[in-house]
Amino acid sequence: MKVQIVYLSASDDIDSTRDLLGWVQSPRALLVWPNRGRVLHRGLDLVLLKRYAQRRNLAVGLLTFDSEIRQRAAELGFSLFESLEELPEERWRLFREFDRVGEGARDSLQQPGVILARRERIPDWVQQLDRKPSRILLGALLLIIVVLSAAVIPSAEIILSPPKQLEYATFELALTGFDGRPGQLHAEIEQIRIQGSAVYRTTGSATFPISASRGSIIFTNLSPIMISIPRHLGIRPVGLQSLRFQTTSSGKLPAEIGAVIELPMEADDFGEQGNLPSGTIFSTEAAFGLMVAITNPNPIRGGSSEKRNSVSAADLAGLEEKLIQELFGRAENEIAVTIGIEQAVFEDSATVDRVFSQDFSHGEGEPTQQITLALDLNILVLVYRVNDLLSKIQEAITDELDSNRIVIKNSVQVTQVNYVASDDESIGVIRIQGSAESYTPLSQQTVLTPVRGRTPGAARDNLEELVPLERPPAFLLKPTWLPLLPWLNNRIDVLYVWEE
16 A cells, blocks of 8 residues: 655644645555654654544654664554665554454455554453443453543653753845745745835036026117118127127217217126127128127126036936835735734835836026925835744754754744845845854753652752752643652643743
8 A cells, every 4th residue: 555755844734744644545544753852752742643544544654763762662653664665565554443353344444555453452351251231341341440530640841941052043045936945945026016206415516507698789870871770789709709798778870970879788688708898799690791890988887697406317216216215114014014014024125116107397508506305116025934933043043053952933033134126037046144043952861860759849959959940840740639740751741931
């Protein structure tokens, strides 16, 4: 009959073991212990495992070289094996068939995976009882004895606190969208649309004109004809055609050679470039330009500029980076709220997936004290399962420990996680710093020998003298009125304080 092999790791407990057995499809399952660590070492673990196998009608075999576990498993009726190559049929048994079976049902149970109780284990006088009423009576008597024994035979729990040591691990994991393989951690991508705006003080500066040059201009008539000079007549200094002035009032030049008229004028553009010395010769755009001579009797003044804050390329880039980082933080916080406590967000893993809109209030070079940017983005964020990361830390610390030390599972903590974007096929890489407490488990013999049949006070004194402990041991007796601990080893469970 097919046997499904289940490999246990050093971090497995009774809950994870039952989860692994839940996937077994075969009527037989072989649990293989790891080389390191103590798996299912509590006295209650194998009892719970047996009950689970009974409910599943599953034949469970154990492959372990831990003498304590093998002894306890044998007492509970587990099938024990020494190698994967030798799995004899006769060793497999179902727990529910450990009871004596009637002769009529014996043939139907003679099949692989099923074994009947041997007749030699039943006293001779019982085997002589052939009548059915006698068998029923015997079963009733045995049941009464079991019930009374459970009510009368005492039990106890000893809760110990052996010295703990803080362990550290620093390592890297590649993030992947698949289930985490060795050296990898499973990560998922969440997305969210975020809008926001930010204000940034400009750091650029530029010179900007603030006033125009003004002065007066003299027109001299070179002909005997009267000339009308209109307002806003355009004139330019000779040799400086980029500058343009215009009259700000009109006038009439008398019809006489040498006649003159003085009119005010102003530069078209602001800035000091329009400030000119006296005696500058001008030309006009009008048709009568060759019939007049134009010059300024006094210097032209009043044009000025000043330095002001302006938008630089660095301002635009800095504002965009500032706002994107703010939106990344908001995206990570909002996603962290929605995913629940079983998952967590990798900080600094946010990336821009799509830009819906980007609007700057000013462009590069424009004068302003501050600029505003509004963004509408679709952002991607990486999340992970917290227990997956804690398991990776536990594995990393366990690999570095001596074989006689065990990591306390609920003491594993994440000290620091740094996300680093990756250029290869993985989603990214994380650098992890983690810690956990470890301890050296105490053997059952070391703990039980000095406490059996003794009062809690005497047992406490003996343990404190023989075993290093961080605090005095605690004892829970059942029933509580009994003055002594049980004599039988299998009636005493040894627990550690972090297992309560």
